[in-house]
Amino acid sequence: MDVWDAIRAKRAVRRFTNAPLPDAVARRILDAGRRAQSAKNSQPWDFVVVRDRERLRALSQCGAWLGHVAGAALCVAIVTPSPAGNDRYVWNLFDAGQCAAYMQLAAQEMGVGSCLGTVYEAERARALLGYPEDRELRIVISFGYPDPDAQQGGLGRAGRRPFDEVVHWERWQP
Amino acid sequence: MDVWDAIRAKRAVRRFTNAPLPDAVARRILDAGRRAQSAKNSQPWDFVVVRDRERLRALSQCGAWLGHVAGAALCVAIVTPSPAGNDRYVWNLFDAGQCAAYMQLAAQEMGVGSCLGTVYEAERARALLGYPEDRELRIVISFGYPDPDAQQGGLGRAGRRPFDEVVHWERWQP
Numbered sequence: 543m544d545v546w547d548a549i550r551a552k553r554a555v556r557r558f559t560n561a562p563l564p565d566a567v568a569r570r571i572l573d574a575g576r577r578a579q580s581a582k583n584s585q586p587w588d589f590v591v592v593r594d595r596e597r598l599r600a601l602s603q604c605g606a607w608l609g610h611v612a613g614a615a616l617c618v619a620i621v622t623p624s625p626a627g628n629d630r631y632v633w634n635l636f637d638a639g640q641c642a643a644y645m646q647l648a649a650q651e652m653g654v655g656s657c658l659g660t661v662y663e664a665e666r667a668r669a670l671l672g673y674p675e676d677r678e679l680r681i682v683i684s685f686g687y688p689d690p691d692a693q694q695g696g697l698g699r700a701g702r703r704p705f706d707e708v709v710h711w712e713r714w715q716p
Numbered sequence: 717m718d719v720w721d722a723i724r725a726k727r728a729v730r731r732f733t734n735a736p737l738p739d740a741v742a743r744r745i746l747d748a749g750r751r752a753q754s755a756k757n758s759q760p761w762d763f764v765v766v767r768d769r770e771r772l773r774a775l776s777q778c779g780a781w782l783g784h785v786a787g788a789a790l791c792v793a794i795v796t797p798s799p800a801g802n803d804r805y806v807w808n809l810f811d812a813g814q815c816a817a818y819m820q821l822a823a824q825e826m827g828v829g830s831c832l833g834t835v836y837e838a839e840r841a842r843a844l845l846g847y848p849e850d851r852e853l854r855i856v857i858s859f860g861y862p863d864p865d866a867q868q869g870g871l872g873r874a875g876r877r878p879f880d881e882v883v884h885w886e887r888w889q890p
Contacts, residue, residue, distance in 0.1 A: 543719060545748075546748070546822055549751055554753065573879060576879060576883075577723055577726075579728065583875075583876075585877050632805075636813040639810040639811060640816060643813070643817035644817060658753070660755070671887055671888055672887040702751055708759070709762075709765055710763065713845055714764055714795070
């Protein structure tokens with residue numbers, strides 16, 4: 543699948559079939575994230591990869607909108623450095639965004655759907671996944687084969703701002 | 717070009733030929749960024765797109781490591797909401813990271829090289845590009861056709877952390 547087609551076709555998928563991801567598929571998704579670029583090549587990420595159904599269910603309780611995690615074939619927790627004493631914190635999150643995009647586009651190409659989720663219950667997630675105090679977890683990504691019988695519509699408004707509103711040539715156009 | 721091939725082949729390109737980007741190529745790169753997902757579909761980005769050589773040179777003076785901007789065919793300034801009174805700031809930067817990845821992978825597929833840069837001279841950049849006080853500019857991306865005669869080596873260390881160091885199965889493994 544071409545990059546452009548993957549970008550155009552990409553939609554959030556929140557309902558998955560029961561089929562597991564073959565190991566080669568899972569590893570390619572993870573490897574795509576591992577290969578992402580980052581500021582000064584800092585690679586400020588670790589991936590805790592959850593496939594155990596009970597653990598997926600427990601992780602889905604760590605945020606208000608994480609229901610999709612419970613039914614995922616696999617969930618990647620993107621663990622990044624904590625903010626305390628970290629003057630690169632904002633860049634760490636920017637880089638995590640690049641890393642997430644790589645994983646989701648690599649999945650898309652293999653017919654695997656995905657959905658980003660936000661972790662609000664930080665200490666609950668820490669107890670579940672065991673990462674140390676100098677790391678935090680804000681972002682998880684559910685992966686799995688899209689359930690063809692499920693409504694996949696998102697929670698928020700759909701669509702994108704028009705091209706000519708987003709793009710300013712040479713200087714900001716109010 | 718497959719997504720996976722684009723991800724595997726992606727390298728920072730800092731030296732470009734003098735060839736401009738055809739309009740269709742430039743617009744596809746920008747449209748890839750426009751189509752990126754974002755928290756609550758907030759799309760917290762505007763792109764100021766610079767092609768004028770004098771403006772590119774001036775923009776290249778807005779950070780210590782922005783030399784690549786001066787020789788780019790086109791530079792995209794990713795303008796995002798300022799931090800003051802903005803409780804979504806960290807998410808805005810995460811989303812900007814996704815957006816940057818989409819643009820760079822779309823460019824890669826069309827044979828266009830790119831390089832991320834960091835803006836340190838914020839007020840100088842603001843005067844040059846004219847975005848309002850409630851927005852800021854931290855990230856620019858240079859785009860252009862790679863100069864085949866130039867050394868494209870990066871500033872930082874190369875390579876990536878090994879897969880088994882980055883990936884933790886089910887729980888964090890120290």
